[in-house]
Amino acid sequence: MNESxxxxxxxxxxxxxxxxxxxxxxPSLAEIVVTAGDPAYAHARSNxxxxxxxxxxxxxxxxxxVRSAVMYAAEVRRLTGExxxxxxxxxxxxxxxxxxxxxxxxxxLSKLSGFEELAPSASLVRVGAGSTWGQVSARLAPHGRALxxxxxxxxxxxxxxxxxxxxxxxxxxxxxxxxxRRVRVVTADGGIRWVDDEQDPELFWALRGGATHAGIAxxxxxxxxxxxxxxxxxxxxxxxxEYAVDDLSGFxxxxxxxxxxxxxxAESFLMMxxxxxxxxxxxxxxxxxxxxxxxxxxxxESALALGRVLDHHTVALPYPRLVPHRGGSHTRQQPLEMxxxxxxxxxxxxxxxxSSALVHRATMLGEIRALGGxxxxxxxxxxxxAGRHQEAFAATxxxxxxxxxxxESFAALRESSTGSYGAYSTDTRPTEAARxxxxxxxxxxxxxxxxxxxxxxxxxxxxLPRSDDRALx
Numbered sequence: 184m185n186e187s188x189x190x191x192x193x194x195x196x197x198x199x200x201x202x203x204x205x206x207x208x209x210p211s212l213a214e215i216v217v218t219a220g221d222p223a224y225a226h227a228r229s230n231x232x233x234x235x236x237x238x239x240x241x242x243x244x245x246x247x248x249v250r251s252a253v254m255y256a257a258e259v260r261r262l263t264g265e266x267x268x269x270x271x272x273x274x275x276x277x278x279x280x281x282x283x284x285x286x287x288x289x290x291x292l293s294k295l296s297g298f299e300e301l302a303p304s305a306s307l308v309r310v311g312a313g314s315t316w317g318q319v320s321a322r323l324a325p326h327g328r329a330l331x332x333x334x335x336x337x338x339x340x341x342x343x344x345x346x347x348x349x350x351x352x353x354x355x356x357x358x359x360x361x362x363x364r365r366v367r368v369v370t371a372d373g374g375i376r377w378v379d380d381e382q383d384p385e386l387f388w389a390l391r392g393g394a395t396h397a398g399i400a401x402x403x404x405x406x407x408x409x410x411x412x413x414x415x416x417x418x419x420x421x422x423x424x425e426y427a428v429d430d431l432s433g434f435x436x437x438x439x440x441x442x443x444x445x446x447x448x449a450e451s452f453l454m455m456x457x458x459x460x461x462x463x464x465x466x467x468x469x470x471x472x473x474x475x476x477x478x479x480x481x482x483x484e485s486a487l488a489l490g491r492v493l494d495h496h497t498v499a500l501p502y503p504r505l506v507p508h509r510g511g512s513h514t515r516q517q518p519l520e521m522x523x524x525x526x527x528x529x530x531x532x533x534x535x536x537x538s539s540a541l542v543h544r545a546t547m548l549g550e551i552r553a554l555g556g557x558x559x560x561x562x563x564x565x566x567x568x569a570g571r572h573q574e575a576f577a578a579t580x581x582x583x584x585x586x587x588x589x590x591e592s593f594a595a596l597r598e599s600s601t602g603s604y605g606a607y608s609t610d611t612r613p614t615e616a617a618r619x620x621x622x623x624x625x626x627x628x629x630x631x632x633x634x635x636x637x638x639x640x641x642x643x644x645x646x647l648p649r650s651d652d653r654a655l656x
Contacts, residue, residue, distance in 0.1 A: 187634060188429050191213070191396040191629050195296070199213050200344055200433075201216065201218050201238045201260075201383045201654070202238050202239075202321055202397050203635075204261070204262070204263055205263070205268050206255070206258050206259065206260050206262055207428050208255070208568055209251065209255075210242065210587075211247075211248065211251055211312075211402065212248075212251055212252065212255055214258055214294065215242050215243050215244070215248055215252075216239050216240065216241055216242075216348045216503045217239070217240040217241075218238065218239055218240075219236075219238075219551060221400060221496050224240070225515050227240040227242065227289070227488070227496060228240065228282055228289075228376070228636045230272065230277030230279055230280065230283050231278065231337075231390065231521075232277060232278055232279075232280045232518070232519070232521075232609060233272055233277075233280040233283055233419045234283075235270075235283030235284050235285055235520075236282050236285045236286065237268075237270070237283060237285070237287050237288060237289045237290070237299050237360060238286055238287060238288065239289070239366055239637055240288075240289040240291055240326055241255075241289070241290050242289065242290065242291045242293065242294055243290070243292070243294065243295070244294040244295065244296075245294075245295075245377065246367065246369060246375055246401045246608075247375075247400070249295075249369045249399055249401055250294070250373050250375055251543060252288070252290045252640070253290070253369055253371065253373060253399065253640070255288070256269045256288045256290075256640065257305060257371070257638075257640055259288065260338060260616060260638075260640070261430075265476055265568070266642070267286070267287050267288065267638060268284035268285070268286065268287025268288065268289070268643060269284075269287055269288050269289075269640065270282050270284045270287065270288070270289045270290070270641070270643045270644075271289075271290050271292070271341075271342025271395050271399055271479060271643070272289055272290070272292060272293070272339075273292050273293075273312050273313055273340060273342040274291070274292055274293035274296065274312075274314065274315060274339040274340070274341065275340035277342065277604065278608070278609065279605070279606060279609055279611055279644045279645060280607060280608055280611075280641040280644075281611060281644025282342075282643075284643065286296040288526075290399065291313075292311075292312045292313035292399070292401065293313040294313055294343055294404070294436060295311040295312050295313035295314075295401055295402070296313045296315075296318065297309070297310070297311040297314075297559060298310055298311070298314065298318070298322045299415075300326075300378035301404070303560075305415050306328065306406050306407050306408060306409070307364065307394070307404055307405070307406055307407075308322075308323070308404070308405050308407055309402060309403070309404055309405075310340055310402070310405055311340070311401050311402055311403075311549075311632050312339075312340055312341030312344075312399075312401050312402060312403065313339070313341065313348065314334040314339075314340040314509075314510060315337050315338060315339055315340065315370075316333050316335075316336055316337075316339075316340065316342060316343070316506050317335075317336025317337060317338075317507055317508020318336075318346065318508050319332070319340060319501070320332070320336070320502045320503045320505070321503045321505050321508065323407050323420045323502065324415070324416050324501050324502040324503050325415050325416060326411035326413075326415065327409055327410060327414050327415050327416075327417050327568075328407040328409055328410060328413070329352065329360065329407065329408070329411070329419070329502040330350075330352070330356070330362055330406075330407040330408070331348060331349075331350035331351065331352035331353050331357065331358065331359055331362070331419040332348060332350040332351075332354040332404060332506060332507065333348070333350060333358050333473055333492070333506070334350055334468075335506060336507045336508040336509075337422075337508070338506075340403065340404075340409050341399075341400055341401075342394075342606060343360075343536070343606070344359050344360055344363055344391075344400065344405070345360065345366075345390055345391065345392070345393065345394050345395070345400050345402055346360070346392065346394045346604075346606035347359065347360060347392065347568055347604055347607075348360055348578040349552055349554065349558075349576055349604065351419075351450050351452075351468075351470040351472065351505060351629045352422065352472040352508075353450060353552070353554060353556070353557070353558055354442075354447045354448075354449065354450050354472075354553060354554070354555060354556030354557060354558065355447045355448050355450070355472040355473075355556060355562060356408060356557055357557035357558050357560065358558055358561075358568060360391040360568060361389050361391075361557070361566070362393055362405050362406045362407065362408075362420045362557075362563055363390075363403055363404070363405060363629075364379060364386060364405065364406055365387075365403070365404035366376050366378050366379070366391075366400050366402070366403055367400065367401050367402035367403070367405075368386065368390060368397065368398040368399065368401065369398055369399045369401055369635040370386075370397070370398040370399050370635050370636070371398060371615065371638070371640040372532075372635075375454060378390065379404075382472055383630055386631065386632070386635060388566060388567060388627075389567050389628055389631040389632070389635075390567075391540040391566040391567055391568065391647070392566045392567030392568030392569070392620075393558070393567035393620070393631070393632075394605070394631040394644065394645065395453075395602075395641040395643075395644070395646075396567075396611075396628055396631065396640070396641065396646060396647065397631055397632060397636070398633050398635060398636070399641070410472065410473050410474065410502065411473030411474035411475055411596060412473075412474055413533070414474065414503075416501045417472065417473075417501070417502075418471070418474055418499035418500060418501055418575055419472065419474070419499070419500055419501070419502060419505055420470065420471040420476060420479050420480075420483065420497060420499055420500075421468070421470055421497070421498055422467075422469040422470075422471075422483045422486065422495065422496070422497040422498050422500075422504060423466065423467070423468055423469075423470075423489065423495065423496055424466070424467045424469070424486055424489075424492060424494075424638060425464070425465070425466050425467075425492070425493040425494045425495065426464070426465040426467070426489065426490040426491060426492055426493060427462055427463075427464065427465075427490070427491050428455075428463045428464075428465050428490050428491070429460070429461070429462055429491075430462045430536030431465075431535075431538045431541070432531045432532075432533075432535045432536045433453070433531065433534065433536060433550065434463075434465065434489060434490050434534060435453075435529065435531065435533050435534030435537065436488055436529075436530050436531040436534060437489050438451070438453065438467075438529065438551075439528070439529025439533070439574065439575070441449055441485065441486065441489060442529070442553045443529065443553075443555060443574065445482050445506075446478070446482065447474045447556040447557060447576075448471050448473055448475070448478075448479065448582075449469065449470070449471055449472075449479075449482050449483075450469070450471075450472065451467055451468070451469045451470075451486070451552075451553050452467070452468045452469075452550065452551075452552045452553075452555060453465055453466070453467050453550060453551040453552070454466045454468075454548060454549075454550050455537070455540065455541065455548065455549045455551075456547070456549070457541040457542050457546075463541060464493075465537070467486060469483055469488075469646070470505070471483065474499075476499070483497060496575045496648065500551065505619045514567065514581070518583060519580050519581055519582065519583060520580075520581040520582075520608060520609045521545065521578060521579065521580055521581065521587045521608050521609045521610075522578060522579050522580040522581065522589060522592075522593040522596070522608055522609075522610055522612075523576065523577070523595070523603055523604045523605075523607040523608040524576070524577050524578070524593075524596050524597055524599070524600030524602070524603055525570040525573040525575075525576055525577075525600055525601060525602035525603060526574065526575040526576070526577055526596075526599060526600055527572065527573050527574060527601050528574050528575070529551070529553065529575040532599060533546070533551070533575060533577065533599065535595070536577075536595040536596045536598075537549050537551065537577060537596065537601045539594075539595035539596075540579050540592055540593055540595060543588075543590075543592035544584075544588070545581050545582050545584045545588040545589060545591070545592040545650075546579050546580070546581055546582075546592045547579075547580045547581065548579065548580040549578070549579045549580075550577065550578050550579075550580075551577045552575065552576040552577075553574070553575060554570075554573050554574055554575055554576055555573075555574050558570075558571060559571050559572060563624070564624070564627075567620065567624060567627075567628050568622040569602060569620060569621055569622070569625075570602040570604070570618075571603075573601060573602060574602060574606075577600070577603075577653055578598055578608070579593055579596065589610075591640075600618070600638045602613055602618055602619065602621060603618040604619070605619035605644075605645040606645075608610075608645075610645075611645045611646075613647075613648060615647060616645050616647050616648075617647075619645060625647060630648060631645045632646075632647065633649060634650075637649070
């Protein structure tokens with residue numbers, strides 16, 4: 184036995200029990216558990232948004248280890264008669280905060296970070312759920328491929344590939360989950376299997392957009408398209424423009440017309456903040472999703488006419504530099520609240536709603552991302568992501584002043600929205616689940632969850648209620 188595993192076993196007192204009320208740990212679990220007595224606990228306990236105090240963090244390096252941790256969590260609940268929290272962490276940010284907890288169990292997938300090309304000339308790759316997109320981009324770029332993902336490298340594969348994925352190539356490629364071809368999943372009963380359109384298609388449907396409702400995804404087969412000519416390390420144009428905006432509603436209207444009229448290769452993200460004098464500082468990050476610079480340049484140059492420009496620059500970057508991998512642990516680097524909304528039209532009304540949010544004392548930043556294009560090509564019922572018709576995604580970063588202040592600051596955006604991106608929000612109330620999975624999507628996802636996880640073992644974060652509870656609502 185190595186020294187680190189010996190330390191871990193000694194740290195779990197009470198006969199290798201993380202908690203004296205819990206069952207003893209099997210040797211295989213004792214080897215992978217981190218508890219408060221372990222030196223690694225200070226880093227294992229937290230995510231990007233929250234410092235947790237879980238009783239046990241399991242860090243499996245195999246799918247069998249994940250299965251054992253799931254079965255242990257179910258046994259803890261059975262023996263204690265309590266809904267001991269169970270969180271799943273794929274290795275990324277965990278913006279909802281649900282990937283850690285207090286007094287419960289965390290299954291940390293960060294060691295499941297394998298990458299395999301399934302054929303040198305094919306677009307299919309096998310990626311472990313614990314990988315980050317910075318790691319994946321570095322493996323894809325030498326083959327001239329890229330895949331829409333989070334817009335920063337530390338974004339976790341498992342979380343975004345099961346929840347959404349509004350990345351820099353969304354308008355040209357769709358969502359990250361639209362490129363999932365197969366999923367290796369561990370279900371609440373301890374089953375481990377591959378699912379796809381032919382093998383358990385209902386479970387496969389739920390895993391693309393339903394987050395952990397259907398189980399824990401441990402491996403993905405992803406389709407990674409060529410970028411432009413497919414040249415190894417092909418550059419991607421990245422433009423950054425800073426504006427001083429007097430009329431945000433008019434600016435958003437012009438921006439919406441510009442991006443919706445642009446070729447699908449163009450994607451645009453806006454970050455904005457009130458300047459305190461009636462003006463708004465806006466930073467646009469515009470990306471052209473191939474290496475056709477001749478077509479790209481006039482489109483990107485036209486973005487300079489949207490408002491009064493303070494500064495701008497355009498650079499050609501290889502994919503890994505667009506989403507660089509940054510190592511290190513998550514230790515609540517961002518102690519904020521977040522709210523998110525899907526908006527039908529990127530127009531003046533969206534600008535007015537965002538203006539209302541930005542001037543509120545609780546709001547630190549706002550952002551708007553362009554949707555449409557390939558995102559809207561996919562039929563609404565094809566996956567558990569229901570937001571196929573909206574033109575924009577809007578979110579705000581909110582100072583931790585309490586739920587009432589957060590709700591008040593976001594009220595105008597929420598009222599103008601027709602859906603939510605649950606993985607990008609710290610609001611995990613049932614009302615938000617109904618916005619993330621509305622109508623027929625929510626009903627179907629709820630039925631699937633009732634079948635594969637009837638006791639709702641995976642009940643942390645944004646989840647739909649069980650059927651019995653839904654009947655009472």
